[in-house]
Amino acid sequence: MSEQIEGKKVAFLVANEGVEQIELTRPWEAVEQAGGEPVLIAPEAGTVQAFEHLDKSDTFEATRVVADVDPGDYDGLILPGGVANPDILRTVPAAVEFTRSFFEAGKPVAAICHAPWTLIEAGVVDGRTLTSWPSLRTDIRNAGGEWVDEEVHVDAGLVTSRKPDDLDAFCEKAIEEIAEGVHAEQREATVAS
């Protein structure tokens, strides 16, 4: 086990249903392998029903409720995808505020697949460059973001990828950004938008 992010707590924010399982489990393992502490946060405590594309897969246990957690306790945020997951999360005000607070603090955020919908809802996409599942391209551009088609894109603390096939690159860059800590440019871009 490396000690790249030893002692750092990393928030995994998901809806109680709809998360793409491998986009939760692979970054979770990467955080643990790098010495960090992953914490599963959802709108409600208890069961998180994961999916493989549109088929139900395993369940996981959310140990924290997003409305009750202090973002100040976390060093980074990872947002897995799955089409229904951010579609639900973006309608939960506490989830949107929790997400935005990482940008306001300049802390690293990594979002994959459909997860950038939650970033759009948090109003943090304007002026940033990111990738996503291709269906979000127009929504990201309409929100003021620049959309690129890359395995992984890093923009001053914001790490984004397109799909499960990109997970190796996504996990590597997410850990790197969390290891680096606060990115002042991420804070400044959020305050300006």
Added chain:
Amino acid sequence: MSEQIEGKKVAFLVANEGVEQIELTRPWEAVEQAGGEPVLIAPEAGTVQAFEHLDKSDTFEATRVVADVDPGDYDGLILPGGVANPDILRTVPAAVEFTRSFFEAGKPVAAICHAPWTLIEAGVVDGRTLTSWPSLRTDIRNAGGEWVDEEVHVDAGLVTSRKPDDLDAFCEKAIEEIAEGVHAEQREATVAS
């Protein structure tokens, strides 16, 4: 059976998986009861897997492939929801072009729940007023639309509703608009945007 839309062909455009079943079947029955001819069109011929929320439900048969149909053969377009359905459709260029052509011709379009994502992709939301599943509110506003929280909203040939509970009002207004025929304002709004 009424003869409100006797002899009119109505296109139902869906992805091959992910459509919210009741948002397909209820408007389909309403078209038939009003004397119209519904036609199920998808990116691929054959099976359409419907869902009830995130659970698989019945399958249906798409008899036309969207890339091969002439929108000129249809008098109106109905777009059911289901979170995965428009998320897939909007990535299929032929589906987006087919949808846009109804707006360019001023023909009636009815979209419910998550379906307005396909309208965003078709670039026909700017300057229009519509409702949707609440998660799309920000995407619709960012696309230049005005979002309202109503059971059904009619804007010159464009009928929108939020969810399955709104289906009575949605079907009634969809049939009314298709019965009225071409709406010049819909064509003009599309050309201007």
